[in-house]
Amino acid sequence: MASPWKTASVPGLQLGLGCGFWICRSYRLLFRAGAMGPHVVPRQLVWLSRWQAVCARGASVQHRTRAGVSRIPSLLSPGGALGASPLVRRSSSSTPPGAPEVVLTQQRYPVTRLPFSAVSAEDLAAFERILPGGVVTDPEVLEASNVDWLRTVRGCSKVLLRPRTSQEVARILRYCHERNLAVNPQGGNTGMVGGSVPVFDEIILSTTLMNRIISFHSVSGTLVCQAGCVLEELSQYVEERGFVMPLDLGAKGSCHIGGNVATNAGGLRFLRYGSLHGTVLGLEVVLADGTVLDCLTSLRKDNTGYDLKQLFIGSEGTLGVITAVSIQCPPKPRAVNVAFLGCPGFAEVLQTFSSGKELLGEILSAYEFMDAECMWLVTHHLHLASPVQESPFYVLVETSGSRAGHDAEKLSDFLERALSSGLVTDGTVATDQTRLKALWALRERISEALSRDGYVYKGW
Numbered sequence: 001m002a003s004p005w006k007t008a009s010v011p012g013l014q015l016g017l018g019c020g021f022w023i024c025r026s027y028r029l030l031f032r033a034g035a036m037g038p039h040v041v042p043r044q045l046v047w048l049s050r051w052q053a054v055c056a057r058g059a060s061v062q063h064r065t066r067a068g069v070s071r072i073p074s075l076l077s078p079g080g081a082l083g084a085s086p087l088v089r090r091s092s093s094s095t096p097p098g099a100p101e102v103v104l105t106q107q108r109y110p111v112t113r114l115p116f117s118a119v120s121a122e123d124l125a126a127f128e129r130i131l132p133g134g135v136v137t138d139p140e141v142l143e144a145s146n147v148d149w150l151r152t153v154r155g156c157s158k159v160l161l162r163p164r165t166s167q168e169v170a171r172i173l174r175y176c177h178e179r180n181l182a183v184n185p186q187g188g189n190t191g192m193v194g195g196s197v198p199v200f201d202e203i204i205l206s207t208t209l210m211n212r213i214i215s216f217h218s219v220s221g222t223l224v225c226q227a228g229c230v231l232e233e234l235s236q237y238v239e240e241r242g243f244v245m246p247l248d249l250g251a252k253g254s255c256h257i258g259g260n261v262a263t264n265a266g267g268l269r270f271l272r273y274g275s276l277h278g279t280v281l282g283l284e285v286v287l288a289d290g291t292v293l294d295c296l297t298s299l300r301k302d303n304t305g306y307d308l309k310q311l312f313i314g315s316e317g318t319l320g321v322i323t324a325v326s327i328q329c330p331p332k333p334r335a336v337n338v339a340f341l342g343c344p345g346f347a348e349v350l351q352t353f354s355s356g357k358e359l360l361g362e363i364l365s366a367y368e369f370m371d372a373e374c375m376w377l378v379t380h381h382l383h384l385a386s387p388v389q390e391s392p393f394y395v396l397v398e399t400s401g402s403r404a405g406h407d408a409e410k411l412s413d414f415l416e417r418a419l420s421s422g423l424v425t426d427g428t429v430a431t432d433q434t435r436l437k438a439l440w441a442l443r444e445r446i447s448e449a450l451s452r453d454g455y456v457y458k459g460w
């Protein structure tokens, strides 16, 4: 089937630039300009986003040159996939084969345990009465819950609790409050800052079994669910009904919506739908003493009094355990395009963004960039193939709209201008689901690739 984007854009590219182009069978348009000149890129711009990280092995930062052309396959091999995009799923097993054991946090850092009680046999019996079958003390199972996703911190909790209802969470917290026992809420354990695992022997309170969808309103798109629902499963559920979740992130296969709210996760749809402070309509939270705070409203235009739920968005488990979430889901866009482009420098990344906002307007739904080191990581560790020639920077531009022809025309105009002005030097465009996912995988799986490279140091 002919793509309007291709027919609209190809002649423009050819005439405007006089450069070669060709169309591949998988709706792919490749365009090329002259060779890139040398560019100086500051080291601190390695991956400029909230997840900025510099990868290193041990204590010494590994420096990689940008000249390693041979390491990056420049084009997609015919018929070859860019690489499947397995969503990040946390294994329930403990140490991956060959991985060194993670040092206990209390040995690594100068931290002092506060005067909380230690879990006794009587406490375990009390938990078992509250949660029959939901008390885990098996060291093998506990090990995975004691270590964070990046394998940088490790607690030594002896008990993991898996409630199914808010009432059970309330009873557990009330009991722990009376007994002065410390509790660490845990969702999918994909957090990047070590907050999901205990420092010492805190009780791990997991929302894994709190995975029930409570209601979905097919007119307003309001989803109400328990906090332990996995983001990807919620996405599938609402997409079958013509909606999308307002957030998406590489950890979607494991992270819980409660964990997303607790971390105020930004993710890949932030540009279009904004933060969870806007899309979360209501929350149910159990406070440390077992009090259930019911703010689980579904009313979007709610201007009555204090908006208490906002306190819990981004509170990372410090103020209470989120047990249920009401969230606004937007309609699923009918037409989605993804362009993956090579940029000669960071200044061009910024200018391409400005140009995209101006020319794509309301259909611009995502703009992500990565640098050559990130591309090296995903191609080297995850064997994904770069769809464009090697560049100092890469940008992923997504458009989401309701009319394919209209969107393709706008995207075509934007790309032609970006190419003719030298802002981008190479690129590919996808409209079908498989290729869209493959292009997104290059961005989404950077964290995973970083974790395979060694330790990750974060900071601005």
Ligand SMILES: Cc1cc2nc3c(=O)[nH]c(=O)nc-3n(C[C@H](O)[C@H](O)[C@H](O)COP(=O)(O)OP(=O)(O)OC[C@H]3O[C@@H](n4cnc5c(N)ncnc54)[C@H](O)[C@@H]3O)c2cc1C
Pocket (backbone or CB within 6 Å): 050, 088, 149, 184, 185, 186, 187, 188, 189, 190, 191, 192, 195, 196, 197, 207, 227, 248, 249, 250, 251, 254, 255, 256, 257, 258, 259, 260, 261, 262, 263, 264, 265, 266, 267, 268, 316, 317, 318, 320, 321, 322, 323, 444, 447, 448
């Ligand atoms: C591959 C990958 C990509 C990521 N991409 C992004 C991204 O693009 N943008 C972004 O912002 N983040 C990103 N993250 C990090 C992101 O914040 C977490 O993955 C996710 O939001 C945490 O959800 P979780 O269920 O795994 O929570 P956990 O990791 O289990 O917990 C995180 C914190 O929230 C607390 N918590 C968890 N559940 C609850 C609850 N029900 N009530 C109260 N407190 C709770 C925990 O105590 C902890 O402090 C990424 C992570 C990975 C691994």
